Amino acid sequence: MTTAQTSATGTPSLRGEPILVVEDLSVTFPTEDGPITAVQDLTYTVEMGKTLGIVGESGSGKSVSSLAVLGLHDAKSSRITGSIRVGGTEVVGLSESQMRKLRGNRVSMIFQDALAALHPFYKIGGQLAEAYLVHHPDASKRDARRKAIEMLDRVGIPQPDRRVDDYPHQFSGGMRQRAMIAMGLINDPSLLIADEPTTALDVTVQAQILDLLQDLQREFDSAVIIITHDLGVIAEMADDVLVMYAGRCVEYGTTKEILTHPEMPYSWGLLSSIPDVSNETGGRLIPIPGNPPSLLSPPSGCAFHPRCAHRDKVPGDLCTEKLPQLTPASSGTAHIKRCHLANPDQVFRTEVLPMIAPDLAEEIR
Amino acid sequence: MFAFIVKRLISGVVVVALVSMAIFVLFWYGPSSPAQPICDRETSNRCTPERLEVYERTLGYQNPVWKEYGKFVKGVFVGREITIGATTYQCDAPCLGYSFRTKQPVTEEMIERMPATFSVAIGGAFLYLLLGVPIGVAAARRRGSLADKALVSSFLFISSVPYYLFALLMWLYLTVKFEIPFFAETGYFPFTDNPAKWFSGLFLAWLALGIFGCTQYTRFTRGAMVEALSEDYIRTAKAKGLPPRTVVYRHGLRAALVPIVTIFGIDFGTLLAGTIFTERIFDIQGIGWWGLQAVYGRDLPVVSATALFSAVVLIISNLIVDVIYSILDPRVRLS
Numbered sequence: 001m002t003t004a005q006t007s008a009t010g011t012p013s014l015r016g017e018p019i020l021v022v023e024d025l026s027v028t029f030p031t032e033d034g035p036i037t038a039v040q041d042l043t044y045t046v047e048m049g050k051t052l053g054i055v056g057e058s059g060s061g062k063s064v065s066s067l068a069v070l071g072l073h074d075a076k077s078s079r080i081t082g083s084i085r086v087g088g089t090e091v092v093g094l095s096e097s098q099m100r101k102l103r104g105n106r107v108s109m110i111f112q113d114a115l116a117a118l119h120p121f122y123k124i125g126g127q128l129a130e131a132y133l134v135h136h137p138d139a140s141k142r143d144a145r146r147k148a149i150e151m152l153d154r155v156g157i158p159q160p161d162r163r164v165d166d167y168p169h170q171f172s173g174g175m176r177q178r179a180m181i182a183m184g185l186i187n188d189p190s191l192l193i194a195d196e197p198t199t200a201l202d203v204t205v206q207a208q209i210l211d212l213l214q215d216l217q218r219e220f221d222s223a224v225i226i227i228t229h230d231l232g233v234i235a236e237m238a239d240d241v242l243v244m245y246a247g248r249c250v251e252y253g254t255t256k257e258i259l260t261h262p263e264m265p266y267s268w269g270l271l272s273s274i275p276d277v278s279n280e281t282g283g284r285l286i287p288i289p290g291n292p293p294s295l296l297s298p299p300s301g302c303a304f305h306p307r308c309a310h311r312d313k314v315p316g317d318l319c320t321e322k323l324p325q326l327t328p329a330s331s332g333t334a335h336i337k338r339c340h341l342a343n344p345d346q347v348f349r350t351e352v353l354p355m356i357a358p359d360l361a362e363e364i365r
Numbered sequence: 366m367f368a369f370i371v372k373r374l375i376s377g378v379v380v381v382a383l384v385s386m387a388i389f390v391l392f393w394y395g396p397s398s399p400a401q402p403i404c405d406r407e408t409s410n411r412c413t414p415e416r417l418e419v420y421e422r423t424l425g426y427q428n429p430v431w432k433e434y435g436k437f438v439k440g441v442f443v444g445r446e447i448t449i450g451a452t453t454y455q456c457d458a459p460c461l462g463y464s465f466r467t468k469q470p471v472t473e474e475m476i477e478r479m480p481a482t483f484s485v486a487i488g489g490a491f492l493y494l495l496l497g498v499p500i501g502v503a504a505a506r507r508r509g510s511l512a513d514k515a516l517v518s519s520f521l522f523i524s525s526v527p528y529y530l531f532a533l534l535m536w537l538y539l540t541v542k543f544e545i546p547f548f549a550e551t552g553y554f555p556f557t558d559n560p561a562k563w564f565s566g567l568f569l570a571w572l573a574l575g576i577f578g579c580t581q582y583t584r585f586t587r588g589a590m591v592e593a594l595s596e597d598y599i600r601t602a603k604a605k606g607l608p609p610r611t612v613v614y615r616h617g618l619r620a621a622l623v624p625i626v627t628i629f630g631i632d633f634g635t636l637l638a639g640t641i642f643t644e645r646i647f648d649i650q651g652i653g654w655w656g657l658q659a660v661y662g663r664d665l666p667v668v669s670a671t672a673l674f675s676a677v678v679l680i681i682s683n684l685i686v687d688v689i690y691s692i693l694d695p696r697v698r699l700s
Binding site: 096102108116117118120122131134135167 | 597604609694
């Protein structure tokens with residue numbers, strides 16, 4: 001594509017300074033069977049008002065890396081190296097009490113499956129008010145309640161002054177996730193991390209929740225990280241995409257770049273495995289063969305090589321022996337990928353695209 | 366909620382009626398005549414068939430069982446006259462019979478015994494929770510640490526000793542061997558007479574019950590807390606920026622409390638129904654002690670009264686547990 005579009009990620013945009021800078025982040029959990037490195041050498045930035053989508057399969061490290069931003073890993077059972085800066089504040093190694101001031105305040109997180117993530121024994125309003133009060137110690141309970149009602153109203157809960165006294169189980173699935181979002185935004189965070197916010201919801205509600213998140217992001221002007229395995233969600237929400245595999249970043253760039261010119265076979269696999277319900281032209285659903293790798297003994301070289309269909313295009317045993325570095329993609333420096341393939345763009349156009357979107361491939365040709 | 370309680374009370378009454386019937390029938394068709402014990406007692410173990418016949422007749426044991434049960438039920442509600450041998454006693458409602466040994470109304474004796482048992486039960490149960498829950502929470506927070514492992518195994522050791530042995534050893538060492546003055550005189554002394562004596566007399570019994578019982582509560586609390594602390598809503602609470610104490614107690618313990626309260630209700634009911642070993646070892650003359658004496662003396666009216674009493678107490682404590690459960694867990698709707 002054009003360089004004008006890609007440069008938006010490479011350099012700070014007009015919207016402002018980066019709110020989150022992650023550099024060389026590694027998260028290791030020592031276990032009885034040996035250390036598990038769930039995240040390795042991860043580097044990314046999120047700017048104010050922007051949305052970063054992190055995609056990957058279960059166990060690819062997408063949630064672990066985000067929990068590290070909030071410092072939610074137990075210090076005794078995890079080792080975190082590298083740097084995470086939230087609005088210039090270094091988070092790695094920050095004291096627990098300092099960290100608490102950040103959590104739910106400047107950075108907040110919403111989780112998948114709001115039924116499990118909300119406390120079943122406390123009223124929705126009480127849980128929202130608690131989140132407000134912990135960061136506004138001078139506020140009265142009445143203020144907190146008013147704030148909770150206001151937030152429920154903003155996320156589109158009908159009759160918020162009555163529903164505020166409901167328990168989570170009295171809400172529908174979509175309403176619970178709305179309440180969860182209201183709780184995440186109650187302290188007007190600069191960064192909102194949404195960990196698969198729509199996974200437990202049905203499709204129509206998913207779309208509503210995504211719309212809501214986008215509206216609120218505009219309203220609050222906060223940065224958003226959306227963690228998902230659904231490229232559909234990414235296409236709708238994200239400005240930038242980070243594709244993770246086995247704890248590492250394998251491709252990173254603007255959403256448009258990644259979705260139209262992916263240069264890493266794993267990203268191709270993700271694109272191929274999106275079911276296309278509107279298209280009847282014979283686009284096939286192609287699953288990625290094999291299973292996500294064990295993090296205890298990750299494959300040598302490129303972690304994706306056991307599942308990669310394009311290994312034979314790389315000379316020698318490069319894929320099995322040498323970990324590919326993150327290198328600029330053919331379209332520009334703002335798009336980086338981790339792959340040994342010499343001409344991934346061409347492979348994608350001639351081999352992958354005709355399989356998943358024949359009419360689109362036709363067009364390009 | 367109100368309808369639920371009424372419904373449960375009605376079914377409770379039915380259960381009590383069935384229990385009383387079962388007890389009545391079991392004694393009626395027992396291996397020896399129900400009049401045998403009183404006859405033995407009154408004749409200094411020289412009960413002739415003729416004498417036995419007199420007791421059987423006056424106590425109504427020659428009538429059909431349902432007729433006598435009817436009399437018993439009537440006695441409970443309006444009172445009745447009871448003839449033992451040559452003497453007739455007036456037994457006022459709620460009449461549970463006359464003790465064969467003391468010739469006193471069973472109901473009166475039972476009411477006399479209650480304060481002792483209730484004192485033991487309340488103090489013991491209080492210690493169960495006071496020791497068991499905080500230790501369990503602490504162990505759950507330090508799960509897998511050396512302290513946790515040492516605690517779990519030492520508590521397993523205590524709870525694998527039979528309770529009567531544990532209580533007896535406590536009494537033998539603290540009262541008899543070391544002669545600690547505070548534990549010198551165990552027993553029940555009415556609170557209204559001398560609160561200090563009431564306290565010191567019962568303290569060893571509470572301690573025995575509390576230490577032994579808290580091992581179970583520690584294990585239980587630890588398990589419930591470990592489970593609660595791994596829930597998603599705990600992660601949410603942490604992500605809100607709440608301090609650890611709030612996360613552990615307001616969010617974790619609040620959820621873990623539900624199963625703890627459930628077993629506590631049942632245990633407390635069992636304690637209220639009489640703690641036979643505790644009362645016997647520490648010489649506390651409560652319901653358990655009274656029931657034990659009655660068994661020794663084959664005092665049928667008292668034995669059946671204690672059985673009935675435990676049934677009533679357990680039914681009530683179950684009902685209370687259910688009501689508390691619905692208060693603790695808003696998802697539970699009583700109907």
